Amino acid sequence: MHERTTEGSGLLAPAVDEDGAPFWEYAARGELRVQACGACDRLRFPPRPCCPHCRSFASIWRRMSGRGRIWSFVVPHPPLLPAYADQAPYNVILVELDEDPAIRLVGNLVTEPEAPLGAADPYAIRIGTPVRAVFAELADGVTVPRWTAERP
Template sequence: MLPPTPDPDGTPFWTHAARGELRIQACTNPPCQELRFPPRPCCPHCHSFDSEWRLMSGRGRIWSYVVPHPPLLPAYAAQAPYNVIVVELAEAPRIRLVGNLVADAGAGTRLDSVDPHRIRIGARVQAVFARIGDVTVPRWVLERP
């Protein structure tokens, strides 16, 4: 799998993921307090540059998904067909993260470990973390397999 390339604004996201924490950037301007993703220096709501990284539960629901046939990138060919899901976070429905639904939390779990026919819009999921190269990425498992 191809690891993500962290940029300066997103580095804290990856640092927290390496600790097994799903944190989302939040504005700390008192009247605003909006969560935002992807990370950026300025709040898109109030234009404040003040922010913090808030711990999320890691729970969410599948908002959308796709199963690429064939894979879009050669690096993924051996695991095709695999899924790519969009997860709406439980405590922040406007925040949606892209990842993969996997059968378990193991770092070696393949992207094709969940039968695509089992994926349902609205299914509840929980974040798990897997080390890919030098970066730890959030993946997702079904709350009730």
């Protein structure tokens, strides 16, 4: 899944391809789903036409709990793209899913779904923090998963 900028904003948005299109369709409904092999049942991400484990072309989209843990993170200094300067400092996190820690998704830790990227204190982020998926609609109507910290 490559990225493109949202019209006029300069913000990155996903470039939807045939294999990944269902991921974004489910995200627009507020569902986190990951492709699974229709033959061996193993999860795989990013989506692709063939299972890397058994070579089957059969696939299904399995609904995830939306829960995981921060596996890694970065705080870009300065922002790499001018459109993100107003939201700095912001974070980019890598989340391992509870259902399969080998499945990792990139996103941002936010205080609430529609909060600006810089709303979460980037210096309070800790590897291992439990998170859950939330969804935010970007300016051009594309919905993306983001993450909020789970409360104890």
